[in-house]
Amino acid sequence: MYRIGELAKLTGVSNDTLRYYEKNKLIAPAGRTDAGYRMYEDEAVRQIRFIQRAKGVGFTLSDINELLSIQLEKTEHSCHEVKTFTEAKLADVQQKLAELNRIKLALEKLNEACCGGPESAEHCSILQALETGDLADTRL
Amino acid sequence: MYRIGELAKLTGVSNDTLRYYEKNKLIAPAGRTDAGYRMYEDEAVRQIRFIQRAKGVGFTLSDINELLSIQLEKTEHSCHEVKTFTEAKLADVQQKLAELNRIKLALEKLNEACCGGPESAEHCSILQALETGDLADTRL
DNA sequence: ATAAACCCTGGAGTCTACTCCAAGGTCAAC
DNA sequence: GTTGACCTTGGAGTAGACTCCAGGGTTTAT
Numbered sequence: 001m002y003r004i005g006e007l008a009k010l011t012g013v014s015n016d017t018l019r020y021y022e023k024n025k026l027i028a029p030a031g032r033t034d035a036g037y038r039m040y041e042d043e044a045v046r047q048i049r050f051i052q053r054a055k056g057v058g059f060t061l062s063d064i065n066e067l068l069s070i071q072l073e074k075t076e077h078s079c080h081e082v083k084t085f086t087e088a089k090l091a092d093v094q095q096k097l098a099e100l101n102r103i104k105l106a107l108e109k110l111n112e113a114c115c116g117g118p119e120s121a122e123h124c125s126i127l128q129a130l131e132t133g134d135l136a137d138t139r140l
Numbered sequence: 141m142y143r144i145g146e147l148a149k150l151t152g153v154s155n156d157t158l159r160y161y162e163k164n165k166l167i168a169p170a171g172r173t174d175a176g177y178r179m180y181e182d183e184a185v186r187q188i189r190f191i192q193r194a195k196g197v198g199f200t201l202s203d204i205n206e207l208l209s210i211q212l213e214k215t216e217h218s219c220h221e222v223k224t225f226t227e228a229k230l231a232d233v234q235q236k237l238a239e240l241n242r243i244k245l246a247l248e249k250l251n252e253a254c255c256g257g258p259e260s261a262e263h264c265s266i267l268q269a270l271e272t273g274d275l276a277d278t279r280l
Numbered sequence: 281a282t283a284a285a286c287c288c289t290g291g292a293g294t295c296t297a298c299t300c301c302a303a304g305g306t307c308a309a310c
Numbered sequence: 311g312t313t314g315a316c317c318t319t320g321g322a323g324t325a326g327a328c329t330c331c332a333g334g335g336t337t338t339a340t
Contacts, residue, residue, distance in 0.1 A: 005286065015287085016329055024327095035336050036288055046271070053270045057250065058243040061327070067270065074261040082264045083256035090247040097240050100233055103198040107230040110197065116223035121214040124222045130193045130207065131186070145316065155317085156299055164297095175306050176318055201297070 001030070002040045011048045018048075024061060026051060026068065058093055141170070142180045151188045158188075164201060166191060166208065198233055 008015050021027045022038075027047050029038035050071070054064045066085065070077045113125040121127060128134065148155050161167045162178075167187050169178035187208070194204045206225065210217045253265040261267060268274065 003287075014329080017327080019288095020328060033287095033336090037286085037336080038288090049273065050270050053273055056243075057246045058240075067267070070261055071267050071271070074264070074267070077261040079255050079257050079259045079261060079264045079266075082261055082266045083251060083254045086247060086251050086254070086266055090244065090251060093240055093244050093247060097237065097244060100198075100237050100240065103196075104230065104233050104237060106197045107226060107233060111223060111226055111230060114223045114226070115219050118218045118220055121210055121217040121219060121222055124214070124219045126219075126222045126226055127207070127211050127214070130190050131211070133189065133193055143317075154299080157297080159318095160298060173306090173317095177306080177316085178318090 002044075004029075004038050004040070007040045007044060007048075010045060011052070013048055013052075021048075021051070021061075024065065026061060026065060058089055063089065142184075144169075144178050144180070147180045147184060147188075150185060151192070153188055153192075161188075161191070161201075164205065166201065166205060198229055203229065 002010065004015050004018055007013075008018060013021075018027065022029070027040075027044050029044070030041040031039050033039060047068070050068070051061075051064055054067055055061075059067065063085070067082075070082060070085075110126045110129055113129070115125075142150065144155050144158055147153075148158060153161075158167065162169070167180075167184050169184070170181040171179050173179060190208070190211070191201075191204055194207055195201075199207065203225070207222075210222060210225075250266045250269055253269070255265075
């Protein structure tokens with residue numbers, strides 16, 4: 001059994017964040033002392049680890065809430081359901097990657113065209129591009 | 141001269157967003173009518189276009205604030221300064237790309253290991269991986 | 281007993297980029 | 311004149327994931 005500060009140390013998640021997770025139904029203490037202190041069991045540690053791993057692969061807390069409810073009642077859910085969930089997240093990530101790649105290319109192009117020297121910014125090709133939109137390949 | 145609604149239509153940026161930009165010192169009306177209506181000139185249109193392009197290459201409004209102040213007093217700034225700014229943004233984007241690629245790989249690995257069929261989630265390798273952290277190559 | 285560490289709650293704040301609401305004044309077309 | 315579109319302001323809300331504050335109770339070690 002752990003008090004909240006002990007659990008925070010054990011998991012690297014702050015007291016406040018633990019309370020936040022509880023408020024959002026991600027974790028729950030096993031019970032309370034007479035003084036109202038939260039008492040957590042090892043199950044909470046495992047739950048937090050699950051949350052940390054899921055966050056690590058890009059799931060939002062809202063996503064994780066769904067995964068946790070699936071995990072809680074595995075017999076009521078299928079592999080198909082979980083995989084669909086994960087595939088949607090993957091698609092999301094791929095979309096973000098595409099957007100960031102576009103941005104990267106545009107920034108690279110801007111940088112290549114700029115001398116980067118001590119000359120006055122009056123002649124700066126980056127500023128000019130932003131002013132005029134004259135960067136055909138970047139869809140500005 | 142445009143009123144705010146006209147400028148909104150012209151640029152595709154909402155009235156509220158224009159006021160928000162004004163509040164954040166990104167744009168300013170040329171003046172006000174006696175009734176207090178904002179009146180904008182073509183310079184505001186150009187400024188908003190600049191903002192839109194800069195946003196399009198990943199700059200935050202805070203970044204854009206800096207770029208705009210450079211643009212305003214080009215003679216006080218160098219190409220070097222602008223390029224440094226853009227290079228920092230590029231590094232930022234590259235970092236995000238690296239992180240998203242890591243996440244993508246992890247999600248792909250999770251998905252590959254899962255049959256995705258109608259079987260009970262009791263045996264779901266995705267859930268198991270999140271529970272146990274048993275995904276060596278993904279640094280969960 | 282004392283002091284410090286720890287805990288509780290409710291509420292508010294941070295960050296970023298908007299978006300909405302309420303109340304009331306102004307402008308343009310009929 | 312009337313009506314509807316338009317504008318103003320101040321303030322609050324959204325999304326998501328925290329983080330901080332104030333006031334007060336509890337536990338632990340000295």
